[in-house]
Amino acid sequence: MEPHFPQYLPDASATREEMKALQRRVAEAASFADEFTFDPTRIGSGVDGPQSTLGPGGRDRTGQDAPVVAGIDQAFLDDAAVSAVVCLQGGEVVERAHAVSPLSIPYIPGLLSFREGGPIVDALAELGTDPDLLFFDGSGRIHYRQAGLATHMGVVFDRPSVGIAKSLLCGRPRESVDGRPEGWRTPILADSDVDAPDGRVIGYAVQSRQYASSRKINPLYVSPGHRVSAGTAADLVLRYCDGYKLPEPTRLADAYADEVKAEYLEDA
Secondary structure: OOOOOHHHOOOOOOOHHHHHHHHHHHHHHOOOOOOOOOOHHHOOOOOOOOOOOOOHHHEOOOOOEOOEEEEEEEEEOOOEEEEEEEEEEOOEEEEEEEEEEEOOOOOOOOOHHHHHHHHHHHHHHOOOOOOOEEEEEOOOOOOOOOOOHHHHHHHHHOOOEEEEEOOOOOOEEOOOOOOOOOOOEEEEEOOOOOOOOOOOEEEEEEOOOOOOOOOOOOOEEEEEEEOOOHHHHHHHHHHHHOOOOOOHHHHHHHHHHHHHHHHHHHHO
């Protein structure tokens, strides 16, 4: 998988101001509307969904090729990132790929794509599969400059993408997120920290799983990366959770990254 717009590739050697300027250009290039070459209702892992059974040649029960969804996550060594990609088609894993890449800069809030973007590009270069949709462990439009990791990489590859974060980087929930039932969601609105009009919907807090007991699970913060609307991004994530907090593509990518990291440390 090769970059479609290499002019937007993150440069870890850039100054902070140069990084922020590139993010603003990425946000201008991004589309936060649904622009798919596939039917998004055919995405998901539920046992009752149209994606639950693959037939010959990777086709779903409609007789069409099922869309391929890639989950992307990372694990970290002292000075390197293990970037893992897991591709699902019709609920089945069709390919896994990874790369171990050096890290050039430390973690800086709001500039994650400049630390992790290069390693992710390395991992996607190892793929033989051409995914239809990318799920990232990180923010998309919920970002100071509306250009989080999922937006930045989505624009670079010009591929529909979704950001799935475990904590809220910026913006404000329309309602309290405490103790909400499974399946609940509320919009995340732009505030003074975001380069967007105050009150604009930039994503959703999504309660993907919840305990029936007094123990509580925090929501996910889901936002469009590129070529996906905020509401559809939330729909797609919920369709893939199926009893887990994380959607299946990124849950499997997280496990694969840990697996590769453990093998790497054993061989070191």
